[in-house]
Amino acid sequence: MAADDYLEVSGLCKEYEGCRALRDLSFRLARGDFLTLFGPNGAGKSTLLRIIATLTAPDSGRVRVDGADLEDGSEEFRKRLGFISHHALLYDQMSALENLVFSASLYGVADPGARAEELLAQVDLQLHRHRLAGTFSRGMRQRLSIARALVNDPDLLLLDEPFTGLDRQAALLLGELLLVLKERRRTIIMVTHDLDRGLAMASRVGILAGGRLAFLEPRHRIDAAAFAGLYLATINGETS
Amino acid sequence: MRSAWLVIRKDLRAELRRPQAMIAMLFFGFLLLVILDVAVPAGTEITPETGAGILWVAITFSSVLGLGRSFDREKENHCLEGLLLSPLSPEGLFGAKMAVNCIFMGLAELAILPLFFILYGDAFLRSLPALALVLLLANSGFAATGTLFAAITAGADRNEALLPMLFFPLVMPLIAMAVRATGMIFAGAPLPEYSSWLQVMAAFTLIFTGLGFLVSRHIFRD
Numbered sequence: 001m002a003a004d005d006y007l008e009v010s011g012l013c014k015e016y017e018g019c020r021a022l023r024d025l026s027f028r029l030a031r032g033d034f035l036t037l038f039g040p041n042g043a044g045k046s047t048l049l050r051i052i053a054t055l056t057a058p059d060s061g062r063v064r065v066d067g068a069d070l071e072d073g074s075e076e077f078r079k080r081l082g083f084i085s086h087h088a089l090l091y092d093q094m095s096a097l098e099n100l101v102f103s104a105s106l107y108g109v110a111d112p113g114a115r116a117e118e119l120l121a122q123v124d125l126q127l128h129r130h131r132l133a134g135t136f137s138r139g140m141r142q143r144l145s146i147a148r149a150l151v152n153d154p155d156l157l158l159l160d161e162p163f164t165g166l167d168r169q170a171a172l173l174l175g176e177l178l179l180v181l182k183e184r185r186r187t188i189i190m191v192t193h194d195l196d197r198g199l200a201m202a203s204r205v206g207i208l209a210g211g212r213l214a215f216l217e218p219r220h221r222i223d224a225a226a227f228a229g230l231y232l233a234t235i236n237g238e239t240s
Numbered sequence: 241m242r243s244a245w246l247v248i249r250k251d252l253r254a255e256l257r258r259p260q261a262m263i264a265m266l267f268f269g270f271l272l273l274v275i276l277d278v279a280v281p282a283g284t285e286i287t288p289e290t291g292a293g294i295l296w297v298a299i300t301f302s303s304v305l306g307l308g309r310s311f312d313r314e315k316e317n318h319c320l321e322g323l324l325l326s327p328l329s330p331e332g333l334f335g336a337k338m339a340v341n342c343i344f345m346g347l348a349e350l351a352i353l354p355l356f357f358i359l360y361g362d363a364f365l366r367s368l369p370a371l372a373l374v375l376l377l378a379n380s381g382f383a384a385t386g387t388l389f390a391a392i393t394a395g396a397d398r399n400e401a402l403l404p405m406l407f408f409p410l411v412m413p414l415i416a417m418a419v420r421a422t423g424m425i426f427a428g429a430p431l432p433e434y435s436s437w438l439q440v441m442a443a444f445t446l447i448f449t450g451l452g453f454l455v456s457r458h459i460f461r462d
Contacts, residue, residue: 055324057461079327089322091313093254105246106326148322 006031006187007052007156012061014047014211021047023211025061029204031155032185034178036198039208040235045191048208049158052189053083065156079107082154084162084174088145092134096125096144099133100151107152119147123173139167146174157181159190163197175201195231199224209234243328247336252343254313261309265348269302270355277359286360288426289419295356296419299349299378300411306344307386308403310337311394320394324460334387334456338449341383341390349375370425377441378418384448385411391452391459417441 005028012025021044029035039045050056052063054074063070065077090099100116109115120126123143128136133144142165149157159178163171178201181188192198199205205222207215207230214234255261276294280286286294314320323333357365386407393402421437 053325055321055461075327075329078325081325083325085318085321087318087321089319089325090317091250091254091319092316093258093313094250102246102250103322103326106243106323106328108242108327 004030006033006066007189008064009048009052010062010064012048012051012063013059014044014051014056015059016047020211022051022058022061025208025211025213027206027213027216029187029189031187032182032203034182034188034201034203035190035206036202036204037189037191037206037208038193038195038198038231039191043208044211045208046160049083049085049160049189049191052156053081053158054078079152080155082149082152082157084146084149084157084159086161086164088133088141089148090133090141090145093132095130095132096120096136097129099144100147103148103151109152115151119151122177123147124169138165139170142166142170143173146170146177150177155186157186157188159188159192161192162190163192163194195224195228199227207231207234209237241332243326244332244336244339247323247328247333248339248343251310251313251336251340255344260312261306261344262347264305264309265302265344266351268305269298269348269352272298272301273352273355273359288364288428289423291360291364291426292419292422294360295353295422296415298352298356299345299375300382300415302348302352303345303382304386304404304407306348307341307382307390307407310341310387310390315394320460330456330460331453333460334391334452337391338383338387338452341387342379345379345382346375349379364426367425367428370431371422373438374418374421374425374441377438377445378414381414381441381445381448382411384445384452385414388448388452388455388459391456414441414444417444 007029009028010026012022013020014022025044025048037045037048047056051058054070054077068077070077091102094102097116097120100119101112104112104115117126117129120129123146125140125143125147128140133141136144162174166174175197178188178190182201182203190198190201199219199222202219205215205217205219205227206213215230273294276297311320314323324330386403389403389406389410393406417437417440421434421441424434424437
């Protein structure tokens, strides 16, 4: 692991009932990198995020964060992890404030109530703080879900198709929050099919295909139009 | 420990707000006691052994309803994944859910016991202190085994059917020991006569609690 590496993924392999989701996947990220990963469905993108998030164990290979092997102290690592997935991860029978206070308390945030209020203001839900999450509209739930993922001010943020299904307001808000986190040198890995948004935010861009990293380059070396062609060719190659 | 306590508090608050598990457990327990009371011919004296059997039928079947629901709240919006993403350890999650199940069973028994004494004779009431010890051991054993299998079946589509099929055969020795010990307590036997049953119940509870903590990391992670 080089001195400036924050995340090191080496030799990851994962198989689900005979289907190889990841094949000897390796890459490194420095602190503050924003990696956007593109790839066709079934390329192993979500599996990679789930392994880094310690939700799934790899068959072989390892993940090191800040020099520490995830196997050794995953509880400590998860204090600094944020994950925005397809699922809201919210308790319908708890209010917006209760959901955030509960999450903040789990992460050991010093003043969970103050942090929850701060996040509710950021996602423009402070007027609805005492409403049950189950009564929220889809857009409000999405905003609350984003706030929940940021409750511990994560050093490493994983985003699995974060813009899919978001309403316009929630998408704008998420875009702004991601830019703020990028400026604050948080390390971010985003999996998406959205070429425009993915390229706009990334400092590094990769294509995952067939469980392997088919492409990984710094954003400044990539021409958006040429990359779109490459991405389409990769998808077509996968599906043909 | 602190994170586990947060989960316990969350579950207790949620149950207070919307008491789904408790209502199901109490309703089923009351129903069984009343049906069995109607089935016993009027004027028939209930022997200590029969009384113990009736009590444990009500407790066992009402408990399994509560155990089956222990992960229901975590299923909505994939909240279980949210807990596993947090610094809470899988062992802490298992411990928290086991504690919640133990508390729910204890609360249900607090309501079921008075009805049992009313329907089947207040003579059994004098056995209450010793019975409390049996209930404590049985609850812990039920909660350990039930939480383990509720966690295993939480991801299954038809876990309501799967849980009793896995749970009952395994917990049968514990039920048998609880019935035996309770029968002896109702008959007025001194502690040394049934202490061996209590010791085996304690061993059962320790084994399944330890097993739950040992395998929780493998159950909750893919």
